[in-house]
Amino acid sequence: MIGGIDIVTLVAALMAASTPVLLAATGELVAEKAGVLNLGVEGMMILGAVAGFATAVTTGSPVLGFLGGALAGAVLAGLFALLTQFLLSNQTATGLALTLFGLGLSALFGKGFEGVRPPPTPKLDFGPLSDLPVLGPILFHHDWIVYLSLLLVLATWAFLKFSRAGLVLRAVGENDDAAHALGYRVIAVRFAALAFGGALAGLGGAYLSLVRVPQWTEGMTAGAGWIALAIVVFASWKPERVLIGAYLFGGITALQLQLQAAGYAIPVHLLSMAPYVITVLVLVILSATHRHGAPAAPAALGRSFHASS
Amino acid sequence: MTGALLKIEGLTKAYPGVVANDGVGFEVAPGEVHALLGENGAGKSTLVKMIYGLVKPDAGAMTFEGAPYAPAEPRAARAAGVAMVFQHFSLFEALTVAENVALGMENPPPMRALAARIREISNAYGLPLDPARIVGDLSAGERQRVEIIRCLLQDPKLLIMDEPTSVLTPQEVEILFRTLRKLAAEGTAILYISHKLEEIRSLCDGATILRGGKVVGSCLPREKSARELAEMMVGGEFAATTRAQRKHGATILEVANLSLAPMSQFGPALKAVTFSLSAGEVLGIGGVAGNGQEELLATLSGERPSGIGTVSLHGQDISDLGPNDRRRLGLLAAPEERLGHAAVPNLSLTENAILTGTVRRPLTRNGFLNIGAAKRFAEEIILGFDVRTPGPQVAARALSGGNLQKFVIGREVLQAPEVLVVNQPTWGVDAAAAAAIRQSLLDLAAKGAAVIVISQDLDELMEISDRFCALNEGRLSAPRRTEGLSMEEIGLMLGGAHGMQEVAAR
């Protein structure tokens, strides 16, 4: 215990608190590695949150709920892909449109689901492991999505580093014209990367409404999608650093909640600012230290691709 | 010739407003080095893109090894045994050499085995490469090696090379030619695209000449003189540049110990660049692109101000002044990249005249644009420099490379500069426009302005400059008088073979 804050509880809580942004940031990382900047993460997350929630409540199955959330995110990402890859619209503007659209659509679908409790997602049973001191609550006291998110980070890292398809994806993000000249299908690769990114954002959103909160309220992502975008920058487009970034952010959120609970005389609203202020600070520190170094952003990030010949 | 490896008949490809290839036909035999000769815009690139499966022909047929050949995509072309080295490299800067090579192969072996193969092949052909290096850190010559190795690993039957020597020093060209001759001797056919006549005469066994998308002739290049080849290529004689009496005035521009950090992740730094320039003089700066040319232009134009005391004009230190202040003092520039740097693609020619013209021309009043005056300035450029366009309201990107370049050069020349810095003034420009641009630079110098021409085209620099120096890895060699300078000496000034080892087997 330090200043009324229990460190073990904090660490355990930060893993759960980080999971939505970790998922969304991992998905966005893959999309950006393929050279597409999708600023619609917030919109895909919140649509995933409502779709996952509605599916789980209707079917009574949280697993189906998570699938529904992922699907909704992927579908919305498909819309983004359609606009930016086939209709060559500006990626920044389309991403913003996706967020505004997702927020509206989720509010519309969410009518009638407010105040409902979703079916619970149980924590995995690790038997005696859960009772270990310190390690038990930190490592062996979570639901399956937390472990799945870690697995996905690992899989993404391995995919990008070792697989042929991962190499092609990185190549498309570095130099779309050259990849095209070598005969790779730039648009198909980007479409797939975007869909994956959307699915993970949707899954993250569903985790928020089904486990973290757990209920549906309008605008409940509260900027988590934007923070996921910031984490990708923070991570210099490296999956392992996405994990660090997401857990750092989750730690701040968890700490801030515990400070509120611990009854410190800081107004609630000022504490609630903390995650956003700290995200900005981290971006500043990172950008300042990287000023002359290698920012490592994919070279073709945000550019429209049109095969002119 | 019987037993042709590749046979092309009646190949046609049209784009809106232009027929890029019109009934093109020729043959390439196994082990032959065949030149495809033509000016910029003659249709060479479109033709090889069709052979490589990047562009689908509208009409015509190809046969490869006696069988009908119509690759739907580059993958199919590679599978058939066709490999290509691109003019603008199809490389990925942030990836390693081995990863780049793997991307160009159909079924690459595991990375470790591939790295070993790269070492083996690259040494065998005298093009040493470290497979673990990041491509962005390599020189232009080394990057080309990556492309060539990528092709060689596939054991191609036909290797297409699109303008391969434009990025090489004379020594590097020699090494490349040895590699190509060795390949040809082993039975690989090479389709060699170039507009450099001497190269073709020394390397190629046969040549097909394209003009305006059509085959206008074929020949044995060794039996023709460079002048004959040039006339076939251009279709008539073309005017050589002339210049009035060369008389040099007082020193105008002095650059001393100018150093500059890299502008981009993989860009070069400028290291202690020093030279001076007199009125009426043309200084040629040669060198392979990517050795600091862009950086030098940016720092002279004022886009990237340098340290105090490094650049002075008429004895006044201007090193911390921005582009417009320098324009006011008479220092003007024309960057290499026409679309996006020297001109804004989506804006009209009138607006592009405003881009750099407001300081020395009365195109604004109290900060408000005088559109009428700008339009008249644009028309003056169009008329004075023979820019072929319907009018000043046309967007810059609608112009051909040569016409836009004439516009850009004209815009600066008509502002009566005291010093004009141009980078690659005739890159990608047809011969007639290139000659006109060179002439205008000489005329400007004859009127007493000092001109710096940064170019990769050594022939161009020999033709128009009074003194020559080379930019290599950000360092500028001491300027030497152009008269009497040999290609061998120039090559050494350009950095020789960049550490490339000589091929043992001749």
Next chain:
Amino acid sequence: MITLVKRPTPSRGWAFATPVLAVIATMIAGGALFAALGKDPIAAIKVIFWDPLLGPNAAYFRGQLLVKAGPLILIASGLAVGFRAGIWNIGAEGQYIMGALAGASVALAAYPAESHLLFPAMVIAGALGGWLWGMIPAVLKVFFGTSEILVSLMLVYVAQNFLAYAAFGPLKNPEGFGFPGSRNLQQYASAHNPELIAGTGMHWGVVAAFLAVIAIYVLMQRHILGFRIRVAGEAPRAARFAGVLPARLVMFCLGLSGALAGLAGLFEVAGPNGQITDSFNAGYGFTAIIVAFLGRLNALGILLAGLLMALTYIGGDMAQLMLGLPTAAIQVFQGMLLFFLLGFDLLTHYRFRLGRARA
């Protein structure tokens, strides 16, 4: 096969036609959405687009049109300048809040003193508040290279929390019986931003919006600064070559759009809204992004787009009352409009061509 061919010169005709096409397509898709919600699509479209202007109660709603359009136009004209330069301020919502807070704070500090100087002081404070909030991403971008998109957006959430803090804390009405929220400025004569002509909805904020449209038009079309802003957005390297200092441009664009958003917030809190509450902001800052794009980042276009978007707000309210259509449906509607616009934009820069069959 159909192939896309880039036009040598962007089509002016399509540039004007695409917003109209987008509105029509949105009406069709929106109608389908309303039908899916079990509403009569024709009736819903009529309630949203026709009734507020020419329906039986139009007299009341026409006034509302300017009230809603004012802040949208004011914010969007500022945003458009930045968007033209490729500087993406998407935190106008936060700048709007901070402008309102700054202006209201001046008024509440002076309460209950009456003076003709108070309102001008509030206007200055409002603009300053928004300007300062916009300068944070600008300064961070210039000095550290952070993304203005992410920072300006993060600052929306900071501003929202700050708003709630102010409404529950320092700015709370001491005579408010413990309810959160400030004093109502509508009941404070010197601070009130009244309706200037009864029944029109015209208040000082609407006047400011019209002035902003004119000023932005002149700046972008006739002044060298506007020319440089356009160049910077089209080709950043060409802009540097033309002598534009990117740092100054970033500061100018974010500062200007922040100040205009702050002004919009001030006029809103002193006028139609009246008081600082934790839910004072109504998403104008985000909707203004749609307005800016729908207006083609052009001052006059924004004027029309702002009025149209205001119409959907009012029509949406009516549709909620009369047809029980959820308010969120209008948000979806607005989002769709932006999508269609971005999609149809293809026609401005490209044209379709039927590919010839291979021989």
